[in-house]
Amino acid sequence: MVENYYLNREFKEFEEYAESLRLWNIQIRKLQRGETLNILKQLNLGDVHLSYGLFAGKTHQVGISPPERTFAFHDGKNSSIVWRNENVPSNGLMIFPNTCELDIVTKGTQNNVYTISIPDTSLFSEFEARQRNINHKLGSTPELIHIPIHYVSRLKSLFRSCFRAIDDKPGLTTSAAFEQDIREEILNTFSLALSTKESCSTQPIGASKSNKWKKIEKILKLSIDSPIKVHDLSQKSGVSERTLRRLFHDRFGISPKTYLCRIRLNGVRHNLRKSTPFEVNVVDIANAWGFWHSGQFAADYKQLFGELPSTTLKGSEII
DSSP: OOOOEEEEEEESOHHHHHHHOSSOEEEEEEOSOSOOOEEEEEEEETTEEEEEEEEOSOEEEEEEOOSSEEEEEEESTTOOEEETTEEOOTTEEEEEOTTOEEEEEEOSSSEEEEEEEEOHHHHHHHHHHTTOOOSSOOOSSOEEEEOOHHHHHHHHHHHHHHHHHHHHOGGGGGOHHHHHHHHHHHHHHHHHHHHSTTOEEOOOOOHHHHHHHHHHHHHHHHTTTSOOOHHHHHHHHTOOHHHHHHHHHHHHSSOHHHHHHHHHHHHHHHHHHTOOTTTOOHHHHHHHTTOOOHHHHHHHHHHHHSSOHHHHHHHGGGO
């Protein structure tokens, strides 16, 4: 079993944020210009793993969820989440099976995301011990369900109380009594939320819209490191330019042209941070990602990340 631990840090860099995440294997793509201040709290108590993330602004997060069953919800009037092409309401509960594909877009100015990961064996034994009649069957595919809003409020309160207690007394991470109390409180609330008759699945994304996105995403994966015009994306996917603009705006809050450019800029930044000035130069990396106009590239890069690409490369020497 993993030793108990607690992390509470602030990050300006999404790459450092993603690298610090335990259990999650994700890439956080920055889609909004300007500097951001983001917060990560993670707590492991026995076989229960809790996390809280504050993501400022628009991001697209892809990767793999933890190897345990994971539940997630978000909170706050300025928090807006799109999960697998579905808008997550304030009473939405996202359910991840073991190590499933992650696809989340944050669109709000202050996106507050809470998660709990626990092995299925422990989860089901806890539910059985409490004699809960779980109306919603936990399957092997990711899904989004609705739970009564007061359970979301209760869970948020439990998370915050737990983190606040450990901030005040770090030694609580080694307390068996504290671990047991938190575990029982959270699992009891989750079992109640899942057993309520008010729980109901959201309407799945329409087949037509889903098929459009499958075609679009397939093309994007093949052309991720080279510029593709909206017109060409429309021609290859069979989706009209007008529909493309609507789909991208609904999902990411930006145009397809802007999204494609910023994804490639994130790719450049990732490569720069993993390299040194002795190994590569900025121009070669920019060209590899389809940027050929050095002046425009540098300006776009600075607008998105707040520094020139050469500064990022120099900074990688001390990372």
